[in-house]
Amino acid sequence: MVATVLVVAMAVFLVLTVIPGDAARLMVGPEAKPERYAAARKALELDQPWPVRLGNWIWRALHGDLGASWRYPGWSVVSLLGQGLQITFPLAFLASLLSFVLGVLLGVASAAQLGRPPDLLLSGLSQLGLALPEFWLGILLILVFSVRGQLLPAGGFPGWTGERAWAYLLLPALTLALPRVAYFARLTRAVLADVLLLDFVRTARAKGLGERGVLLRHALRNALIPLVAGLGLTFGRLLAGALVVEQVFSLPGLGRYAVEAAFGRDIPLLLGLAVVAAAAVAGVSTVAEILYGFLDPRVRAA
Amino acid sequence: MSRLLLGLGLAGAGLLLVLLGLFWLPYEAEALSGPVLAPPSLAHPFGTDWFGRDVLSRVMAGGRLSWAVAFLSLAGGGLLGALLGLACGYFPRASPFIRLADALLAFPPVLLALLLAVLLGPGVGGVAAALALFNLPYFARLSHAGALELRVREFVVAARAVGAGSLRILARHILPNLASSLLVQATFSLSTSLLAEASLSYLGLGVQPPHPTWGRMLWEAQAWLFRSPWPAVFPGLALTGSVLGLNLLGDFLRDRWDPRLRRLP
Numbered sequence: 125m126v127a128t129v130l131v132v133a134m135a136v137f138l139v140l141t142v143i144p145g146d147a148a149r150l151m152v153g154p155e156a157k158p159e160r161y162a163a164a165r166k167a168l169e170l171d172q173p174w175p176v177r178l179g180n181w182i183w184r185a186l187h188g189d190l191g192a193s194w195r196y197p198g199w200s201v202v203s204l205l206g207q208g209l210q211i212t213f214p215l216a217f218l219a220s221l222l223s224f225v226l227g228v229l230l231g232v233a234s235a236a237q238l239g240r241p242p243d244l245l246l247s248g249l250s251q252l253g254l255a256l257p258e259f260w261l262g263i264l265l266i267l268v269f270s271v272r273g274q275l276l277p278a279g280g281f282p283g284w285t286g287e288r289a290w291a292y293l294l295l296p297a298l299t300l301a302l303p304r305v306a307y308f309a310r311l312t313r314a315v316l317a318d319v320l321l322l323d324f325v326r327t328a329r330a331k332g333l334g335e336r337g338v339l340l341r342h343a344l345r346n347a348l349i350p351l352v353a354g355l356g357l358t359f360g361r362l363l364a365g366a367l368v369v370e371q372v373f374s375l376p377g378l379g380r381y382a383v384e385a386a387f388g389r390d391i392p393l394l395l396g397l398a399v400v401a402a403a404a405v406a407g408v409s410t411v412a413e414i415l416y417g418f419l420d421p422r423v424r425a426a
Numbered sequence: 427m428s429r430l431l432l433g434l435g436l437a438g439a440g441l442l443l444v445l446l447g448l449f450w451l452p453y454e455a456e457a458l459s460g461p462v463l464a465p466p467s468l469a470h471p472f473g474t475d476w477f478g479r480d481v482l483s484r485v486m487a488g489g490r491l492s493w494a495v496a497f498l499s500l501a502g503g504g505l506l507g508a509l510l511g512l513a514c515g516y517f518p519r520a521s522p523f524i525r526l527a528d529a530l531l532a533f534p535p536v537l538l539a540l541l542l543a544v545l546l547g548p549g550v551g552g553v554a555a556a557l558a559l560f561n562l563p564y565f566a567r568l569s570h571a572g573a574l575e576l577r578v579r580e581f582v583v584a585a586r587a588v589g590a591g592s593l594r595i596l597a598r599h600i601l602p603n604l605a606s607s608l609l610v611q612a613t614f615s616l617s618t619s620l621l622a623e624a625s626l627s628y629l630g631l632g633v634q635p636p637h638p639t640w641g642r643m644l645w646e647a648q649a650w651l652f653r654s655p656w657p658a659v660f661p662g663l664a665l666t667g668s669v670l671g672l673n674l675l676g677d678f679l680r681d682r683w684d685p686r687l688r689r690l691p
Contacts, residue, residue, distance in 0.1 A: 135529070139541060255670035257621055259628045259641075260662035263648055267655050278651070367540070368625050372648070383629050386544045394541070 130182070132402035133395065137181060140391045141174045168194075181395070190396040195388035201396040204381055209400070211281060211377035212370070215293050216362035219300035224355050226301065227308020231347075232339055234309065235316035246313070250306030262299040262372035269295055279373040296373045300366060304358055311354050315347035348419045356412030363408075364401030430678045436671025440664055444493050447486030455479070455487035455638060463654035473656035475647065481657050485664050488638035492665070495554045495633065496619040502558035504612055507565025508604075512596055514566070515573025527566035530559060539622055543631040553632050557622055561615045568611055572604040606683035613676035617669045624665050640665045 190201035234242035270278035367379030385393040472481035542556035626632035627641030647658035
């Protein structure tokens, strides 16, 4: 896991050092005196060769210091990332949970009666999930729930101490969740369709268990591992990729900082974001692997 | 069959709208041609925007760059990817280079597009190059696997035995066998490129104003959402319709030509 993060960080570092554009010039302005410009170059370590910079950066990163942001003077990258995570973490959590619950429900429904309406809904949903641009879905949801319905705020965030703070995360979470429902539904249905043919299901039915009991108590358990794996994957990806939706709803999360950093060529911040993204994906899959042992005793033995 | 018709219809409508727009627009895309924020009417089938510009004309004009970038990035990424994959698959000594494509796949897609957009700068060329790099690994992986599998088959060995050179074998014997799966991938890549381009221009990192693109139009229209939904509805409809159509078309072609390639959920 640490290796993955390190490799990604180094790759991004190398890519970003190739970026044309003089960060020091950007910082002090075009009319600054040569001495100030030289000082800025020194402060940004631009006078050092890149291997030295990379080494310094890794050394400091290992001590929990990702440097100072260029775009937001006076802020350290670590504190900006912390601020962003306060929004993005709950948002990604809510969105993955929502898509998970809806997806499993739809999957069970469509496995229970293959080929009938839930199935059609499912294939329609998965086509739309692939084709709908997230930002347009967000705009449409704003139209329905904020402009017409006036039920939920259209964007922004009042801070966690603000009134009804969670309501500001509902629409973004729904926007992120809807295209991913079909993924969980297909996963559930695929496993259930296999399991329902097995002997123990026939036994359960033979001893008089209703169809609901068979599906929920016996068959669904077998889908838990792929579902948890999918949940982990989705959560990790959302942490790193809620960017566009955060922009739609003006949420000051990690994605907002990523876009701002891209505009401002804020290399320390971009690097920090890449580290968080890699760590999120790697960390979540590690946690998921540990969970397998609890969900399936056979994995523990191995 | 209905998938083919629906796919062709949707993607074709999206593309035709844009192609027609090259020669004829109902109004000039930047002209103030009617009342401000009017709902759809006969004179303005898609309504008008906050300056009184005709939304239909802007959708037709805005699709130009979206489709052009998508096709450019498909051509660049597909060509380079297929070359890389074929070379790495056919010549054992080149095979380590396929890891380059794997490395590109390992990044979170949105972050990759963002980094590339920063790296290559805004503008049509930069965005197209960024999205080409985005498409490249899929073609590389596909043709790599194909070349690996085909190079030891009898007809290839026979061709070599009668004296065909590597280039001839690659071009005449291996590539034609991969053409259908590459074409299926091309359909899907075209749709993801359209989507990715729209996302980048929505974020302001794509093609820069004043050129309208579907993504940028949606970003601008969002600010006026509380006054009128129409400028935000139609560009999105054109984009989603085109992407959905391409996906359906790709699904159809895949089932028809290449059942092995079935996309997992």
